[in-house]
Amino acid sequence: MANFCEYFKGIGVNEPLFSVLESIKKSVRLISEQIKKVDTGKAGTKNVYGEDQLALDVLADKIIQDEFKQNFLIGLIASEELPNEIKLGDGEYAVCYDPLDGSSLVDVNLAVGSIFGIYKANSFIGRTGREQVAAVIAIYGPRTTLLVTTGDGVVEFRLTDEPRFILSKKNIRIEEGKMFAPGNLRAVRERKDYLELVQWWMNEGYTLRYSGGMVPDVNQIFLKGKGIFAYPGYSECPQGKLRLLFECAPMAFLMEQAGGAASDGRMSILDQKVEHLEQRTPIYIGAKKEVKRCERKLGNWEMS
């Protein structure tokens, strides 16, 4: 099986972009080591959204920042854990990331992940997800894996004991199949449209696969090659909870590259413009037909 370097050289990824992917890969390996041994308690600080930070959130963010600071090609970063974008230098690449997504699952030992979106830009504001040149998600579960796209399909790498990443799955494609991951179910108390859709999925015999972590929940759609993940808004959070820049746009780029789709109910997530770093969006992501169904059934919701 090809390793990380052989694969990207083989498909003709240019040296600078490969170097950025290498920095991401190194930080993922370090985070994966730390998750196994570091305390899962709170850091005693809050992030920009007022959420309690775990010691691991802070550590994962530091690992990534330290790694990126050593790469002169990365000129700009933005982290879900930080209030502003940070200019590192004149490098042409800008990387936004969620260092540890699903932190509420760390203490119960469920899978969590990191998410990276890579742009060529001098600010993230005004960008759309479609401008990404690459996207990566890392999954820290019983195995550590990466899903990567450089705009040429989606592949999976697995971290081995050596440690190195080897190619474990090529040409990942999303087809049709009955699997659902219904996030933010509390919305059904006031959203009849979402309640009806959830009931429809159940009546049609869809299999429920939902862990509460966006990275593992969407990752399973890639690897099973079927399904839908939903996180709609409701009165308390009309745009839902998930962040456009740090979570939804990189996932959407990967999903479209695998032949699936990602929508906010009305348009592709990749066409939404980033107005500010903390911007949130409802998201329906997975097989094309499933996403279309969500648009049809949920896309007309207005907050009353």
Ligand code: FDP
């Ligand atoms: P977490 O708060 O544990 O970090 O955006 C973060 C996220 O997890 C997603 O990974 C997950 O899909 C979602 O929040 C879960 O949201 P709820 O708290 O509404 O269940």
